[in-house]
Amino acid sequence: MSKRLEGKQALITAAGQGIGRATAIAFHNEGAKVYATDINDKTLKTLKEEYSEIEIYNLEKNLSLLATISGAAPMMGFLGTVTGMIQAFISIAQEEGAVSPKLLSSGIYEAMITTAAGLFVGIVAYLAYNYLFSKIKKLIHRMKYSTIEFIETLQSKR
Numbered sequence: 001m002s003k004r005l006e007g008k009q010a011l012i013t014a015a016g017q018g019i020g021r022a023t024a025i026a027f028h029n030e031g032a033k034v035y036a037t038d039i040n041d042k043t044l045k046t047l048k049e050e051y052s053e054i055e056i057y058n059l060e061k062n063l064s065l066l067a068t069i070s071g072a073a074p075m076m077g078f079l080g081t082v083t084g085m086i087q088a089f090i091s092i093a094q095e096e097g098a099v100s101p102k103l104l105s106s107g108i109y110e111a112m113i114t115t116a117a118g119l120f121v122g123i124v125a126y127l128a129y130n131y132l133f134s135k136i137k138k139l140i141h142r143m144k145y146s147t148i149e150f151i152e153t154l155q156s157k158r
Helices: 019-028 041-060 063-094 101-156
Strands: 009-013 033-037
Touching: 041 101, 063 101
Parallel strands: 009 033
Antiparallel strands: none
8 A cells, every 4th residue: 555645635627637536546545645636426427337347457467367266277287197198008008018007007197186276376366366256346345335434525625
């Protein structure tokens, strides 16, 4: 969290061009005091929407990585299963005479280890994604509620 405005005052006016940015900075810094002058309801709604979009993006920007890992990890495990089975069949093809279980075991071992590892990573990433997604949704709800309270406070000060 930026500490640039902590303990300082942010003056926001409807005449300025950077209303959304100034409001976002003021909302973002807990120590900032905000004074609103000449801000109408439409401007307040615009400010709320701009700030919400910025913060929602910041909260959700890395979730897609977890979603990708949770989907790709099992596929990587399956790829390892296929290569392990290919290794086992190559061993069978190269063997002359009777095929021993020991000959097949290294390929099957590779197949099972990669499947288990891929599933483990995928499941953990999927659980983490869903946990963080639900936390973010709750935080967004609280943020919207707080923003509405803030706007009502500004409107009551007029």
